[in-house]
Amino acid sequence: MGLGLLASKALKPTASRLLSSQNPRSLLFLSRTVTSTPELQKPEQAAQAQPEPTPDLPPRTPLAGARVHFPNPDDAIEVFVDGYPVKIPKGMTVLQACEVAGVDIPRFCYHSRLSIAGNCRMCLVEVEKSPKPVASCAMPALPGMKIKTDTPIAKKAREGVMEFLLMNHPLDCPICDQGGECDLQDQSMAFGSDRGRFTEMKRSVVDKNLGPLVKTVMTRCIQCTRCVRFATEVAGVQDLGMLGRGSGEEIGTYVEKLMTSELSGNVIDICPVGALTSKPFAFKARNWELKGTETIDVTDAVGSNIRIDSRGPEVMRIIPRLNEDINEEWISDKTRFCYDGLKRQRLNDPMIRGADGRFKPVSWRDALAVVAEIAHQVKPEEIVGVAGQLSDAESMMALKDFLNKLGSNNVWCEKNGMFHDADLRSGYLMNTSISDLEKADVFLLVGTQPRVEAAMVNARIRKTVRATHAKVGYIGPPADFNYDHEHLGTGPQTLKEIAEGRHSFSSALSNAKNPVIIVGAGLFNRKDKDAIFSAVEAIAKSAKAVRPDWNGLNVLLLSAGQAAALDLGLVPESENCLESAKFVYLMGADDVNLENIPKDAFVVYQGHHGDQGVYRANVVLPAAAFSEKEGTYENTEGCTQQTVPAVPTVGDARDDWKIIRALSEVAGVRLPYDTLTAIRSRIKTVAPNLLHVDEREPATFSTSLKPQSNQELSSEPFGTAIENFYMTDSITRASKIMAQCSALLLKK
């Protein structure tokens, strides 16, 4: 809720509306709603005297894009907000009705994604025929209700609530990190009284230690309980609670305990005051000095929408952006706090490893010349390229084209391993789409631990389980879940039993209306992956998970680059090419089996962090990180999104695709694109869906077209794809905060 919005509503009475309206009748009508005296004394009469609402009322736009969705047209009811009629579905609250009518009601405890608590009383409005002002967030709207948000009574009520809240709120805004984006500050400016009458001592509360991410200053807490509701409802950890009564009321973790949730950072955003703030960001910057860049996250395959706040060349913090289809308004802790990794361990100069094993900084000219020369000395089959998990589509396209021009086709994206079914998009995407997971009633998770692999997808599953009591079956090693689930088994054996209908879970699947099967991309590395996928397909078939109106067969990818890599056809030609390679081009790839690269191979590492790949590299070419370049990424559900550069590149680094383009020219196989637009039109010929930004392109054909595999299932149980949630790629491995988290929060 922005101060501007609130202030303009509070300070500017209907003057502008009056000016814009020419009709004398509506002029009279509007001024009456503002003074409101007749309604106060004789509500019935006033209601009768009120003219029928006419279309010449100035149209109002719903607040913050509030959407009205009528599940059933008969359920629509009409209410009047400040005399303005709105149609809303039954069951909406008064506050929501006001939002649809374009009136912003001040609030502290109400949050649209959490349950209703109704304990702050800031949202009081007047409703005709009710003796007292009502808390609009907790009051269902009834047909014909006449809601008044602008009357003296409502204003006085808000002023009173503000005064009570400020009684015990410390006056430490100058040293508070929330200052400038604090709901309490904004609303006391807009609705508060200009003086207080409180002369006693303010209360103080002991600060709690919630771990390395969330800083608490509990004296500032206004007991809205948003954080408690978030922890129990969305994050699914019962860590936070309300202790004590009356003025002894405190938020805390009943016993001394850290908050161990992968979504804990979100309490920083939902806390309306500065009681919960970001620990790494504490006292680092003021929010009005920051430049916000709307971009996307690459630390997992979800592609959460984020805003990078930067000051000068430094990323100061990362906060979520609303995207209903992907991350709603939450992000995982890894996304939020990995940013300090962007400042450490960075590569900033091209370097060549000398005879003594040490790196020597050289100029780009020399580095590219050396690489180009070696590339020509080896046989084309001995050239191998591996794209890293954070690679964008443009650079992967360039890498593939470059290697193809050199005569090799051994290029892939590291997490995909030897997976080579890139022909059918449905074979590697989350076909159901993240938001449609909410429609599912039975989940079968095969070898995937969504809580660590894709925290936002897990939050969706949890939301579904909470809302509809959907059943969750899980096959894989024992894992942490924050919702009820049934651990069916640990390996392919169980999968086979379900496929053959011998398992008790088969009936649950076949009775389900919208079953969802999620296969983890960690299985891509298994020898029997084809057999697993055909077993899964058999299950999907018998459960009717793939129908024209519903596609419940999903693959949950692990990293940001994977989907685009498969779309662009980055699949290795032969299984063992890495073992026989003489020239290896690692484009940000750190998680390949570096031991498999022969000792005499020449390794080029192009990337932004001095991570595992650099230890083996002979030449290092510094590249830009996701916060510094414009790149296209496709998330696990097939939605294409683009990053936007927020800060300049460090040192002498260059954008990934530019490096490959330059290298190709030095090597004499010049790639035909010089600009981002040109490389995108090249991508268009391969995977046009990568140009439809912010759109989800569902797979057209279903998997049933795939030939049956006659591989044998091995009995080896499924492994965990991600050992440490907090450290999965070069950025997070370089981050100090993530290192602290893994030390303190991981369950041993």
Next chain:
Amino acid sequence: MSFSLRSVKVPPNSASLEEARSRVFDFFREACRSIPSVIDMYNLDDVVTVSRLRSTIASEIRKNSHITDPKVIDMLLFKGTEELNNVLEHAKQRHHLIGQYVVGRQGLIQDIGTKDQGISNFLKNFYTSNYF
């Protein structure tokens, strides 16, 4: 000595090209005479010699040798005097001088030339910066 040029004032316009020309020579001499004290003030002895600086000044002046309009020459002279004055008044710091007059305008990479022949604009730009 270092404050001798302090009162930079605008002299009357040169009446002819001849006069402008002789003023340029005056300025050049003036500048050359101050080189030793500049080297002294900014501790430049280890990076540059008097003769190198002298030829830098000469080449800066020669850059504008094609100009024949006395008014323009007057203006450039004024700017030159101002710059010299700034240098002598210690209004600059050591790295300014090194950057502008010792290392040169091209920056540290001096080997632009034969190597870059026949390469595309993209590669030329790539070698200089990431932003083009």
